[in-house]
Amino acid sequence: MTAAPAIVRAGLRGPELAGALRDLLGNEKVLWAREDLLLYEYDGAIDIATPDAVVLPNDTADVAKLARFCAEHGVPLVPRGAGTGLSGGAIPVEGGVVISFARMSRILEIDVPNLRAVVQPGLVNLHLSTAAAPYGLHFVPDPSSQKACTIGGNVAENSGGPHTLAYGVTTNHVTGLELVLSDGTVVRLGGKAIEYEGYDLVGTFVGSEGTLGIVTEITVKLTPLPEDKRTLMAAFPTMDDASSTVSAIIGAGIVPSAIEMMDQLSTQAVEASVGAGYPLDAGGILLVEVDGVRDGLDDLMQRIETICRAAHAQELRIATTALERDKLWAGRKGAFAAMGRLASDYYVQDGVIPRTKLPEVLRHVIDVGRRYDLRIANVFHAGDGNLHPLIMFDGSKGPAEVERVKEAGREILERCIEVGGSITGEHGVGMEKNCYMPLQYSPVDMAVMRRVKDAFDPLGLANPGKVFPTPGKCKEFSLNAAR
C-alpha cells in the first residue's frame, strides 16, 4: 500500500521542542505560548490541529538550520503562507513546527529586461503585480484570495484564478526555486531562463503542497499587461443556458481570458455584500473577459454577445470603464466572503470536469443539495470546467453535521471523476481530500508519486499526513483503492 503511516512519529514535541527551538534560533523567531499557537491551528478549510511551535524565519539560513534540527529530532515541518488554503495544507495534522513566512515577504528583484521577478515565499500575490505595474508588467495567476494569499502558497498549491483560462496556472509562470529539503539541504533549481538541462524539478515541485520540501525563494515570469480589455456580464434565466453558452463560446473558436459563472444563490449573496450590480432574478450569470491588443476586441465581444443572445441571455452589460470592470470583478472575487451572509460555515469543493459535462454535473450538484437538505451555491471557473460548489452549513451543530457536509462533497467529487475529471483543480488535496486520491489514481499511480516523495523527503518530515491517503483516516478507501 502506498499510504504513509498515520501515527505521529516519535520525536521532540511540546514545550521541550519550543525551548530547544528558542535556543537554536532565538526567542524572537519562535512562538510557543498557547494563545499564539491557537492562531495557527486552522486555515481556510475546515480541519484543525495545533502546532507544537511556530517558527518565523528571517532567511533561508534560518529555515535550513531549523530543518537540520527537526531532521535530527524527528519533528514534522509544515510551511504556511497566509493560511488562505482551502484543503488544510497548512494544518500540522501530525504536530511539529509550523513555519510562517510572514518575515520572508520581500521582492528581491524585479528584472524588467528578462521579464522575471525573484521573490520570497511570504510575498502577498497582489503585491507583486502592484510592484510590477509601473513597468507595464504583472504576475498572471490571480487567485480570488490574491489580496492575502502568498506566492509561496501559490507554488505549494499550484494555484489558479479566473484569468488562468488563457494564460495558465502558477506552474506555467515559475522558472526557478530555492528549496530547503527536510534534511536541511539547500538546493537551487532552474533560474531565469525558460528551461534548464536535466529533469524539470521546478515543474515537479510546484503543486506538491509542502510535501517535498520548503520553498525559500521563487523566480517567476512577469507578463506584459494587456493593452486593453472588455468585460461582459451576461445574465441567463437558467444555469443550463449559462453552461451551454460556455461551450458555445469555446466551440466558436474564441478563448477568452476568463469565463466565470455564478448561480442565483451566489449573486444574491454578492449583491447583499458587495453590490456588484448583478441582476437578482437571473438563474445564472457569466462574466466573460477578453484582452490583448485593442484591435479586434470590440468585434470579438460582439461575437460573444451574439452567442449569449442565442442562448437566451436576458441581460448583457459590457463594462465601459475600469471602474465598472472592477465592480463586476469585485463581485466575483468577493463571492466566497459574501457567503458569510447565507450561513455561518461553508465547505467549498474544487472538482474539475470536461466543459461539455457542465450542465449534467451542475444538475447533479443541485440534486445532492436537495437530497442532503443543504444549500449549495456555485461560483466557479466555467471556462476551465473547474467547479466550486459552496456547501452551506452550521458548524455549531457539531461533528456529525460536518461529516454529512463532507459526504455531500464526496458525492459531487465522485461524479466529477465519473465524467473523466479531477478531485481538485486549484485548491490542492491537503488533508481534506487525501482519502479521495484513490478515486482518481490507481495504487500504481500513487506508488510512483511515493517514489518522488521519497527522493525529496526520505525522512517523511515534510508536511506529513497530506496528499497521500493515511490508513487510520482513510480505511474505507484503502480497502477499495483499486479502481
Add this chain to the structure above:
Amino acid sequence: MPRAERPATPQACAELLRAWSDGRRTVRVRGGGTKDHLGMRAETDVVLETAGLDGIVDHVPEDLTVTVCAGMPFAALRDALARHGQFLPLDPPHVVRGATVGGIIAANSNGFGRFRYGSVRDLLLGVRAALPDGTIARAGGRVVKNVAGYDLNKLFIGSFGTLGVLVEATFKILPLPPVTRAAEATFATAGDAFGAADAIVRTSLRPTALVVERTDDRRWRVVIAAAGERAPVDRASAEFTRVCAARGATAEPIVDPDAALGPLREIVDSAADGIVVRAALPLSAQPAFADAAARADRGARVVADAASGIANVHLREDRAGLVAAADALLANARVLGGSARIERSTIADLELSVGGAPSGAFLMRRLKDAFDPQGILEPARVTVG
C-alpha cells in the same frame, strides 16, 4: 545492430521493460528516430520502437482536448485535428521526418510558437508511462486543470526516456486561427535585431514566431509571424514595421510563412557538418550570446527563438577550432544564467571540458534510481550526474 522490439500495446511494452530490467539489458527508446543525434551514441542491447502504439484514443472537439498513443506521428495527429478545424499548438522540429508525440514529449521538443501558445509542459495534461518494473503509471488527467497529487507530467517531459516509456498522452488543443501572416527585416548587428524582437515581446501582440537568424552573409534577420483574427494580426504587422523603422530597417511581408519558418525550425537537421549548440537563456542575454557565437566561429549560423530565449548555434567554419568554440559557448550560456547542450555533433568522440551536472543533480539521480533501479533505460542519455 541491437535487437528491435515493437510492442503493439502498452501492456506488452511494460512486460518487455520488466523482462529487460530483470535481465539488465540496456534499452534505447525510439519513436520516429528523428533525435538519434542527441546524447552519446553508445549502442544499447535492445531498441524499443513505439511505432506500434499509434492512433487517437479520444478526441472530444468541444472539450478542446485530445488523447493519443505516444507512437503516433505528430504529422498524422496534426492532419486529424485539422479536419475538425483544430490544432495542437506545438511546432517542433523533425515533424517532416516522422517525429512522434512521445518523442516530442520525451525531448521537450518545441518550436517558435511556445511564446504564444506555451511549450509541451504548458499543453500536456496527462501521460501514461510504462516503467521498468512492468507497471503502467498514469500522471495528470484529461481535464485542463488538475492539481491532485504530484505533477509527474513535468518529470517525464524532457527526460529523454530515462525514467519510463511514454505510451499515451493527453493535450490541450485549440481552434485553428483564421489568419496567419509573417514579415521579415534584416539588421547589421545582433543588438538591433534582438532589440527589435524585444520591443515586440513587451507588447500584448503575442506573435506565433519571433526569430532572429544570423544569415550566411553574416547579417541578422528577424522573422515575425502572427496568427488569429485579422485585426490583431494586422496590428502586429504594423507594429513590426514601426519597430524595424526605428532601428533603420525595412520590414517586408513574407508571402508563405510556413516556407520561411521551416528552414529556421530545422537548423539541426540541416547541420550535416560541424556542431550544433543549443542554449536556453534569460531573454536579455541573447545578444551577448549571439555575438559570442559569431566570435567563436565567424561562419556560425544562429537561429534564436528570441521571444523565449532559445538559441541554436551551428558551428561549422573553423574545423580545427570546433570543439573549443563549442566549449566556449557552453561556458558562455552558464555565465549568462542559462544552460546549454550539444544538440548535434559530427565529431566522433567529442570531449568537452564544460558541461557536467545541472543544479539539483543529486535529486535527479535519486529519481532515476527510483524509477529505473537497474539503469537500463537510455544509459547514454542520462545527464543527471
